[in-house]
Amino acid sequence: MLLPLYDSNPKHRIPFQYVTVTLIGLCVLVFLWQQSLDPRGAREAVYALGAIPAVIFGHNTLPPELAWVPAQATLITSMFMHGGWMHLIGNMLYLWILGDNVEDAMGHGKFLVFYLLSGLGAVFAHMLLDTSSQIPLIGASGAISGVIGAYLLLHPTASIHTLVFRFVVPLPAWIVLSAWIGLQFVNAAQDDGTGGGVAWWAHIGGAVAGMILVPFFKHKDVPLFEGTRLAKGRQRPQHQARPWSGRNLKMTGIRMKPGARKTGKTGGGRGGVKRPWH
Numbered sequence: 001m002l003l004p005l006y007d008s009n010p011k012h013r014i015p016f017q018y019v020t021v022t023l024i025g026l027c028v029l030v031f032l033w034q035q036s037l038d039p040r041g042a043r044e045a046v047y048a049l050g051a052i053p054a055v056i057f058g059h060n061t062l063p064p065e066l067a068w069v070p071a072q073a074t075l076i077t078s079m080f081m082h083g084g085w086m087h088l089i090g091n092m093l094y095l096w097i098l099g100d101n102v103e104d105a106m107g108h109g110k111f112l113v114f115y116l117l118s119g120l121g122a123v124f125a126h127m128l129l130d131t132s133s134q135i136p137l138i139g140a141s142g143a144i145s146g147v148i149g150a151y152l153l154l155h156p157t158a159s160i161h162t163l164v165f166r167f168v169v170p171l172p173a174w175i176v177l178s179a180w181i182g183l184q185f186v187n188a189a190q191d192d193g194t195g196g197g198v199a200w201w202a203h204i205g206g207a208v209a210g211m212i213l214v215p216f217f218k219h220k221d222v223p224l225f226e227g228t229r230l231a232k233g234r235q236r237p238q239h240q241a242r243p244w245s246g247r248n249l250k251m252t253g254i255r256m257k258p259g260a261r262k263t264g265k266t267g268g269g270r271g272g273v274k275r276p277w278h
Contacts, residue, residue, distance in 0.1 A: 002179055003163040004097050008170070009155055011104040013219070019108045020099035023115065024092050027140055030080045031088050050136025051078040053127040060134060079119045081138035083197070091140045097160070098144075098151045102214075105154050105222045114217045118146020118209045125205020137199055145184075145206030150214040152177040157227030181207050 011017070034042055048068040054060040055071045062071075069077060082088040103111040122142020127133070151158075156174040164171075184207070188200035215224065223231040 001163070001165060002171075002176055004094065004160050004176055005163055005168060007097055007101070007158055007160045007173070009101050009158040011100060014104050014108070017100035017103045019112050019115075020095060020103050023099070023112075023140075024095055027080050027082065027088065027092060031082045034081065046081060046083075046136050046138060049074055049077040049081055050138040051075050051123050051127070052136050053131050053133040055134075056127060057131040059132050075120055075123055076116065078123065078136070078138050079116070079140050079143050082140070083138060087139060091144055095140070095144050095147060098147050101155060101158070102147050102150045105150075105214075105218045107219065110217045114150070114210075114213055115143050115146065117213060118149075118206050119143030121146065121209025122202040122206030125208075126199045126202035129201055137202065139199075139202075142199075142202040142206035145203045146210030146213070148177050148180065149207040149210030150217075152181075153211055153214050153224050154218065154222065155226050 034045055037045060044066060047062065048066045051074045052060075052062075052071075055062055056075070061067075082091065099111075102114075106114060119140070119142050122145055123137060126137055126142070151173060156172065158173045159170040160173050160176045161168055162171050162176050181204070184200050184203040187198070188204060191198075191200055218224075225231045
């Protein structure tokens with residue numbers, strides 16, 4: 001078992017990861033709203049706001065009482081829905097650990113666009129397998145898979161402190177994230193069609209989308225493969241971000257797209273090093 005807990009990778013361009021924290025906050029708020037509904041209302045919310053392939057591709061339509069938003073809008077709303085606490089916490093953990101550095105490499109606005117496009121890539125990678133499926137797809141892990149793919153290309157040698165069974169071990173990002181991506185392929189190959197509620201191909205599609213998009217969204221002076229011989233000379237940013245001091249609290253089926261399955265954590269600390277929440 002490999003569970004990332006925090007990384008040692010300071011930011012260089014932005015003082016704070018506003019978009020990452022906002023995305024985490026929105027996902028948490030939406031999930032708390034889901035939890036406030038009665039069981040019937042919760043199911044209706046998933047069908048109304050989840051991405052249903054058969055509805056997106058025009059094979060079926062939702063009953064009027066569930067047509068809360070246009071069908072195409074569910075491609076976005078589905079990214080903020082989750083199917084359970086572990087689904088939410090696992091996704092937000094990965095976004096908290098990795099999102100700040102990817103946002104730092106792109107800037108706030110481009111990172112938001114990148115995140116949403118990665119999520120769309122994930123949704124279509126899943127839906128194209130069965131355009132007539134009537135199972136709603138929900139979860140942020142497709143978009144977060146794009147963040148994973150981007151981080152892998154941007155910071156392959158960054159140290160990610162990872163829970164390996166009962167020990168916390170600093171490992172290079174390329175080992176941790178490549179193992180996660182590889183596991184998605186293994187699980188997709190073994191999926192008998194039920195998938196246990198996990199949309200493996202959405203994870204794969206999101207990661208591939210992120211790796212394709214990152215060269216077009218990163219700042220020009222940000223190299224790919226930082227810390228390796230493949231990286232080009234890195235220019236010093238014109239405006240060096242001030243180190244963020246103090247403690248920052250990052251709160252970060254139904255066809256779910258979960259990421260990792262453990263607890264969340266806090267970040268912040270000196271020098272941009274993220275630390276676990278005790």
